[in-house]
Amino acid sequence: MEIKIKNLTKVFPGNPKKNIPDTTAVSHLDLDIPDGQLLGLLGPSGCGKSTTLYMIAGLKQPTEGEIWFGDEDVTNLTPEKRGIGLVFQNYALYPHMTIYDNVKFPLTNLRVKTTKKAVKILDNQKIDELITNNADEIIEIVKSSVYKEKISKDAAARKLVFRFHIVTSLAVKIFRLGLHLVPADELSAKIAGIKAELAADNQKITEKFAKHGYSLNEACECLTAEGTTIIETRRLSTSEIDGLVQETARLVQIDQYLTRKPSELSGGQQQRVAIARALVKKPRVLLLDEPLSNLDARLRLQTREEIRRIQRETGITTIFVTHDQEEAMSISDQIVVMKNGVEMQRDHPQDVYNNPQNLFVAKFLGTPPINTFSGEIKNGALYIGEEKILSSKSFTEDKPVFVGIRPEGFLADEHTKDEDKVFSITVKAIVTMGRDMSLVCEHDKFIGEDIKIIVDSDIDAKIGVMRFAIRPNKIFVFDAKTEERIRFEAK
Amino acid sequence: MESKNNWKAWLYLAPVIVLMAVFTLYPIVNTVVVSFLKDYNQINGSSKGFTFYNYQQILSPGGLFYEDVWLTALPNTLILTLITVPTSIILALFIAIGLNSIPFLKKIFQTVFFMPYVTNAIAIGMVFSVIFDTQTGIFNAIFGTYGFPWIFPVPGGATVAYGSALFSICFYIVWHSLPYKILIFLGGLQNVDQQYYDAAKIDAASRAKTIMKITVPLLSPQILYVMITSFIGAFKEYNSVIGLFGTNGGAFDKNTGPSSMKTMVFFIYDQIAKGKVQYASAAAVILFVIIMLFTAIQFKVSKKRVHY
Numbered sequence: 171m172e173i174k175i176k177n178l179t180k181v182f183p184g185n186p187k188k189n190i191p192d193t194t195a196v197s198h199l200d201l202d203i204p205d206g207q208l209l210g211l212l213g214p215s216g217c218g219k220s221t222t223l224y225m226i227a228g229l230k231q232p233t234e235g236e237i238w239f240g241d242e243d244v245t246n247l248t249p250e251k252r253g254i255g256l257v258f259q260n261y262a263l264y265p266h267m268t269i270y271d272n273v274k275f276p277l278t279n280l281r282v283k284t285t286k287k288a289v290k291i292l293d294n295q296k297i298d299e300l301i302t303n304n305a306d307e308i309i310e311i312v313k314s315s316v317y318k319e320k321i322s323k324d325a326a327a328r329k330l331v332f333r334f335h336i337v338t339s340l341a342v343k344i345f346r347l348g349l350h351l352v353p354a355d356e357l358s359a360k361i362a363g364i365k366a367e368l369a370a371d372n373q374k375i376t377e378k379f380a381k382h383g384y385s386l387n388e389a390c391e392c393l394t395a396e397g398t399t400i401i402e403t404r405r406l407s408t409s410e411i412d413g414l415v416q417e418t419a420r421l422v423q424i425d426q427y428l429t430r431k432p433s434e435l436s437g438g439q440q441q442r443v444a445i446a447r448a449l450v451k452k453p454r455v456l457l458l459d460e461p462l463s464n465l466d467a468r469l470r471l472q473t474r475e476e477i478r479r480i481q482r483e484t485g486i487t488t489i490f491v492t493h494d495q496e497e498a499m500s501i502s503d504q505i506v507v508m509k510n511g512v513e514m515q516r517d518h519p520q521d522v523y524n525n526p527q528n529l530f531v532a533k534f535l536g537t538p539p540i541n542t543f544s545g546e547i548k549n550g551a552l553y554i555g556e557e558k559i560l561s562s563k564s565f566t567e568d569k570p571v572f573v574g575i576r577p578e579g580f581l582a583d584e585h586t587k588d589e590d591k592v593f594s595i596t597v598k599a600i601v602t603m604g605r606d607m608s609l610v611c612e613h614d615k616f617i618g619e620d621i622k623i624i625v626d627s628d629i630d631a632k633i634g635v636m637r638f639a640i641r642p643n644k645i646f647v648f649d650a651k652t653e654e655r656i657r658f659e660a661k
Numbered sequence: 662m663e664s665k666n667n668w669k670a671w672l673y674l675a676p677v678i679v680l681m682a683v684f685t686l687y688p689i690v691n692t693v694v695v696s697f698l699k700d701y702n703q704i705n706g707s708s709k710g711f712t713f714y715n716y717q718q719i720l721s722p723g724g725l726f727y728e729d730v731w732l733t734a735l736p737n738t739l740i741l742t743l744i745t746v747p748t749s750i751i752l753a754l755f756i757a758i759g760l761n762s763i764p765f766l767k768k769i770f771q772t773v774f775f776m777p778y779v780t781n782a783i784a785i786g787m788v789f790s791v792i793f794d795t796q797t798g799i800f801n802a803i804f805g806t807y808g809f810p811w812i813f814p815v816p817g818g819a820t821v822a823y824g825s826a827l828f829s830i831c832f833y834i835v836w837h838s839l840p841y842k843i844l845i846f847l848g849g850l851q852n853v854d855q856q857y858y859d860a861a862k863i864d865a866a867s868r869a870k871t872i873m874k875i876t877v878p879l880l881s882p883q884i885l886y887v888m889i890t891s892f893i894g895a896f897k898e899y900n901s902v903i904g905l906f907g908t909n910g911g912a913f914d915k916n917t918g919p920s921s922m923k924t925m926v927f928f929i930y931d932q933i934a935k936g937k938v939q940y941a942s943a944a945a946v947i948l949f950v951i952i953m954l955f956t957a958i959q960f961k962v963s964k965k966r967v968h969y
Contacts, residue, residue, distance in 0.1 A: 227863060228863075229859050229862065229863070248862075249859075249862050249863045250862060250863065250864070250865030250866075251865075254863060255863070256859075256860070256863050258856050258859070258860065260854070260856060262854065262856035262857055262859070262860040264857060264860075264874075264875060264878075264879075265879070265968060266878040266879065266881070266968035267878075275861075275864055275866070275874075276863075276864035276865070279864055279865040279866050279867070279870070280865065447860075447864075451864075
């Protein structure tokens with residue numbers, strides 16, 4: 171489902187009487203998310219990214235603007251009519267329900283439009299298929315499901331569900347056939363008997379439908395005398411719900427925990443349950459509100475891969491809100507960087523880093539952060555203090571600028587031969603980190619606390635003034651007033 | 662190390678412990694003791710020895726108080742409890758949910774609903790006896806049942822049916838016990854994370870389903886607390902009877918049920934007033950056992966249904 175957002179604005183009204191001004195959380199935001207993509211909404215806290223998400227979810231009403239899912243305007247629809255799945259920051263799993271009930275909950279409210287089907291015949295066909303091909307395995311599973319020295323129906327059914335990906339009611343039916351009670355030499359006779367019974371049952375059901383004037387086609391859909399299928403709107407049946415819950419549980423790999431309560435699961439598992447609950451009703455759009463912020467670093471890495479995998483497998487259009495740049499970079503197809511409710515830049519993850527459009531984006535992305543200096547453009551060249559860093563014919567107008575240099579953009583030793591293009595900085599401390607070396611430096615034109623430079627560890631670094639050349643593609647120049655990027659061609 | 666400063670701890674606890682021992686612990690123990698004494702004299706504390714006579718008089722069909730207890734006080738107490746507790750809890754729950762979700766005039770409504778809590782029970786009882794008055798009562802005026810005796814019989818005329826008296830007192834008890842419950846439920850509701858409701862909304866759960874499947878289970882600790890305290894309170898109902906029916910506990914048509922609205926506690930006070938402390942003690946012990954039983958049952962039932 172393609173999502174289009176046009177001119178979306180959210181203003182939280184203030185109180186003029188008490189001199190509290192209005193707060194504009196989101197301001198004239200336009201977004202266009204192609205079908206099946208994962209969009210990362212990235213920004214510092216308070217930038218309006220969660221508000222945007224809640225407006226898409228329908229939990230908050232926009233002040234202005236439109237939201238479109240495909241060619242349907244959903245701006246004024248209530249959340250339940252939008253067909254979205256939302257994963258909350260704190261998961262919001264119902265603490266009093268088991269995982270199964272949690273995942274099941276959205277389905278119990280759902281009404282579906284489907285063709286009328288002879289479900290029982292489909293069930294019988296599945297049983298037939300299983301006992302024909304997997305009889306030995308079924309018996310083995312049932313016989314291994316022993317609890318307190320007796321064969322347990324529940325345990326056997328659950329194991330059968332795991333193994334054959336069938337719904338619970340079907341597993342119970344198979345258990346009740348009693349294949350495990352039959353001596354080995356009579357097994358084939360027993361199976362043949364069951365198959366005959368099933369066939370007779372199917373015959374009966376078909377006749378029943380015939381009585382009402384319906385015939386059945388190959389997919390067991392009900393056909394009227396004119397040969398058309400019958401569409402009915404109804405709630406999901408218990409076995410359909412069970413099937414969907416099991417399927418989704420398998421997708422997010424929580425099928426072993428279905429009988430537990432949320433408090434008995436780890437953070438990562440709870441997180442996956444929350445995703446399962448959002449996905450189980452097959453929503454048109456999946457919305458994730460900082461879903462990883464409650465996990466520890468290791469789990470965060472793992473879960474983020476997981477989310478990416480699930481998103482790829484289901485192909486569902488997803489919006490992912492985060493303040494963590496690394497998270498957004500690693501899983502998004504596209505990133506939107508926001509600040510104070512305004513879109514700063516929208517691009518592919520790597521381009522946002524390599525090609526920031528303004529000072530905010532440059533500063534927000536990258537660890538360690540970009541080093542910002544105040545400089546100026548003079549006579550077609552860029553100066554920081556008295557030193558000429560580089561010259562370009564693109565610098566036509568003389569003006570004060572901000573210069574951003576990525577930590578990895580500094581080159582030392584033989585690169586500094588061109589006297590015209592060197593930058594001297596005072597190194598305060600050297601931190602070796604194995605492959606790389608981090609230099610903590612200072613410079614009187616620097617804005618902020620410490621300059622951080624990352625260089626190869628084989629460079630001969632020393633405390634005191636050091637000279638560096640700058641890689642042209644790691645240096646960004648921004649207008650001092652508008653903070654917009656000034657693009658230049660390095661000579 | 663741990664036992665070194667023990668005496669200090671006891672010293673700090675002493676004021677409470679002494680007061681509790683004198684005014685709570687000793688009376689409880691003494692009540693049990695007195696309930697087993699024959700012809701106990703409360704002035705000089707003398708008695709004719711240990712006996713089951715007191716219990717026999719109250720519990721056995723041929724006893725002195727068979728009618729007062731078995732036919733009046735016990736049925737009254739049980740009926741009042743079983744009607745007013747569930748009714749008031751369910752009503753309080755809905756009012757609390759309503760109060761929690763209305764966007765405006767919240768404070769005014771809360772004040773209105775909390776008024777009965779700070780008003781004296783006897784005073785309210787007297788007001789209610791005016792409301793349910795046969796001739797001038799506002800209840801009869803509103804529902805057009807002029808001349809119907811709800812509480813007091815018409816002199817020389819119609820008698821009061823037990824059912825109508827029961828209705829009046831239940832009406833009063835429920836109204837009077839609502840605020841406290843609403844207060845507790847509102848507190849519980851404000852602790853329920855809004856995200857659960859948002860999640861339910863996104864999952865397309867109806868309003869009724871949200872209440873039944875999410876609000877009530879999440880509020881279950883508060884519901885259990887309110888249930889236990891209000892069962893205990895209802896078993897001890899006394900003030901309301903005095904307030905509504907006066908000190909004789911009402912006089913109803915004998916053919917329609919118990920002849921008065923006297924409860925177990927009413928009976929206990931009656932016996933004390935008559936100087937028969939041993940009977941009062943025995944009745945108190947019996948009431949205590951009944952309350953214990955009910956509380957135990959509630960705890961047992963709640964084990965599966967309450968989610969902390």
